[in-house]
Amino acid sequence: MALKNLQLFHPVKPDMGYQHRQATPMRAPPTAMSRNISKSAETLAGSIKFKEPKTRKARSTEQPGASLVKGSSVTGLPTLTKGWGRDDDSLRSRSRNGSGSSRAGSLDRSTRGSSTTLNSDEDNINVVVRVRPLNEKERSCGDRSLLEYPGKGQVICTNTTPSQKAKVFSYNVVFEPEATQEDVLEYSGVKRLLEMAVEGFSCTAFCYGQTGSGKTHTLTGPPGLVESGASPYSPEHGLVVRSFVYLFRLINERPESNFILKASFLEIYNEKVIDLLNPGSARKPLQVRWSKESRGFYVENLFMVDCEQLDDLFAVLEEGMRNRAVGAHAMNAHSSRSHTVLCVRVRRDIREHASGVTCSTHGKINFVDLAGSEMTKRTHSTGKTLEEANNINRSLMVLGYCISQLSDGKKRGHIPYRDSKLTKLLADSLAGNGVTLMIACIAPTRSNLSETVNTLRYAARAKKIKSKPIVKMDARDALILSLKREVEALQAENEHLRSALHVQTDYNLDPYSHRRTPTHIEPNKLYQLPQSELVELVQLHMEENSALRTENTELFGVRDQLLRDQELLNRENERLLKKLEDVNSVCVRSPIIPARPTYSGSNDTNIWTNPATSSANSIASRGS
Numbered sequence: 001m002a003l004k005n006l007q008l009f010h011p012v013k014p015d016m017g018y019q020h021r022q023a024t025p026m027r028a029p030p031t032a033m034s035r036n037i038s039k040s041a042e043t044l045a046g047s048i049k050f051k052e053p054k055t056r057k058a059r060s061t062e063q064p065g066a067s068l069v070k071g072s073s074v075t076g077l078p079t080l081t082k083g084w085g086r087d088d089d090s091l092r093s094r095s096r097n098g099s100g101s102s103r104a105g106s107l108d109r110s111t112r113g114s115s116t117t118l119n120s121d122e123d124n125i126n127v128v129v130r131v132r133p134l135n136e137k138e139r140s141c142g143d144r145s146l147l148e149y150p151g152k153g154q155v156i157c158t159n160t161t162p163s164q165k166a167k168v169f170s171y172n173v174v175f176e177p178e179a180t181q182e183d184v185l186e187y188s189g190v191k192r193l194l195e196m197a198v199e200g201f202s203c204t205a206f207c208y209g210q211t212g213s214g215k216t217h218t219l220t221g222p223p224g225l226v227e228s229g230a231s232p233y234s235p236e237h238g239l240v241v242r243s244f245v246y247l248f249r250l251i252n253e254r255p256e257s258n259f260i261l262k263a264s265f266l267e268i269y270n271e272k273v274i275d276l277l278n279p280g281s282a283r284k285p286l287q288v289r290w291s292k293e294s295r296g297f298y299v300e301n302l303f304m305v306d307c308e309q310l311d312d313l314f315a316v317l318e319e320g321m322r323n324r325a326v327g328a329h330a331m332n333a334h335s336s337r338s339h340t341v342l343c344v345r346v347r348r349d350i351r352e353h354a355s356g357v358t359c360s361t362h363g364k365i366n367f368v369d370l371a372g373s374e375m376t377k378r379t380h381s382t383g384k385t386l387e388e389a390n391n392i393n394r395s396l397m398v399l400g401y402c403i404s405q406l407s408d409g410k411k412r413g414h415i416p417y418r419d420s421k422l423t424k425l426l427a428d429s430l431a432g433n434g435v436t437l438m439i440a441c442i443a444p445t446r447s448n449l450s451e452t453v454n455t456l457r458y459a460a461r462a463k464k465i466k467s468k469p470i471v472k473m474d475a476r477d478a479l480i481l482s483l484k485r486e487v488e489a490l491q492a493e494n495e496h497l498r499s500a501l502h503v504q505t506d507y508n509l510d511p512y513s514h515r516r517t518p519t520h521i522e523p524n525k526l527y528q529l530p531q532s533e534l535v536e537l538v539q540l541h542m543e544e545n546s547a548l549r550t551e552n553t554e555l556f557g558v559r560d561q562l563l564r565d566q567e568l569l570n571r572e573n574e575r576l577l578k579k580l581e582d583v584n585s586v587c588v589r590s591p592i593i594p595a596r597p598t599y600s601g602s603n604d605t606n607i608w609t610n611p612a613t614s615s616a617n618s619i620a621s622r623g624s
């Protein structure tokens, strides 16, 4: 069976099936780029709600996002479900990470930057392996597969000589050569990545492997498929097209939110960053810069295309695929000569019902097709191809070094991200705040064994890397949201204290009633407020917050004082009782002084009786 590791295979669902869709006319492309996609995916994904703020389709400098900080937990923000791929019984057996437990996020107020983020627990990078089938050339020269698939995400490299031991590697999932493109979408965990991108996380799916191992095939299908304008429902399409469809499905399932999608597509060719949506940039490569604000790298002047429809995303993909650098060598007639990064940014405006505030999250998903590592002897590279191969190998070596440093949790030292453009751009995904899926592509044949083992080792190392995903939110929204929440919590606490202490709740007499309270602003109008009014709104919230804090402290002070008074009274009471008992014991022994007086508890009248006489009376009455 093709998917021994998956235990149970689910066929393509009808609602996702590419074949069942109707053709509809294509919408105008987002830019002047040419394209031939003939089927609209609107019928598949429907149209999503795109409202204001309306963004312009123009070149824009990539805006860096938020920074990572620590803070306290809150409720009502997106939660992150742990576990890669689908969380059902059939898949758990092959998922080493798939605990299915739920992880709540926590809202953090930045102390360092200007933004607020939502943290989740640490997680390992998800690593899956895809084995390509034998190609014509390998079959014709009698090469054979040396890989075995015992299940549970394991792959065994048997060796050429009986004296050598077989090597066993374990991953989240292993896709055997017969696995289809749809299987990769379903079981690789990319769906989870897309769900998290919609929730505001930075996600990356990248393919790694030697040249000709099927990286481009996995991401975009066989050579020329996308560029030929094939139907978006073609079963040969790779992860990217399928992910676009799934992304729009997710968006349509969230009608309560507004979404704005933007896409960019770049390649790193011979250590130069080229905008694939603006081929003119090949003459003047783009700069990778460090943002102090977001504490991350970004590409300056990268073209961002608004994608209101699924077709717009296809158009971006098609245009980029047409412009990327491809060459031929002895091991692959359509070899990618560059690393490509296709990025879809997902801005989501969500209204928080409890507080009435609309906040925005900024998620993204990167699809990274790395150029393949090459043994130049085997690829017979010379001249330009050799220079490309050297650059590719150098940047992959830096990536490998970064991965190895990152995976060594105990002695994590300096990570040399700055040593290549590729690692600068992947730094966020590898190290810190993102959610990452690595698809290690391998060839199963004897002739590729050493490269296959290298890739599997590389992937095993990457699997050890821990990251701590965060949601990126607008600093302004997050600040207002957290202040509102604090105010609500303080108001509730103060109300409770007032009633517990029987403190006057007449607001006319409230010493704090003179304070200015923020006027209620419709959440969706927040964006239209001028800067000065926004500043005032934040100031008002802060003032209210601080007044409530003062009131809170005073109420706590009153309560503490009352508790102290009560304690003193109790002690005084005990002291007096003790004294009374001492006096009483002396009186009982004395025939003259009456003993401790007692109150007869009969009815409501407290009648004092002399114990001496009452005891004498009781003896007399018993005697009579």
Ligand SMILES: Nc1ncnc2c1ncn2[C@@H]1O[C@H](COP(=O)(O)OP(=O)(O)OP(=O)(O)O)[C@@H](O)[C@H]1O
Pocket (backbone or CB within 6 Å): 131, 132, 133, 135, 177, 209, 210, 211, 212, 213, 214, 215, 216, 217, 218, 221, 222, 223, 332, 334, 335, 336, 337, 370, 371, 372, 373, 441
């Ligand atoms: N799983 C697969 N099923 C069928 N054909 C495949 C598969 N994987 C790869 N191929 C075919 O193998 C050839 C090489 O694949 P591809 O170009 O994707 O390799 P690559 O790893 O991207 O190489 P490079 O690093 O040189 O770009 C292509 O013709 C591709 O269609």
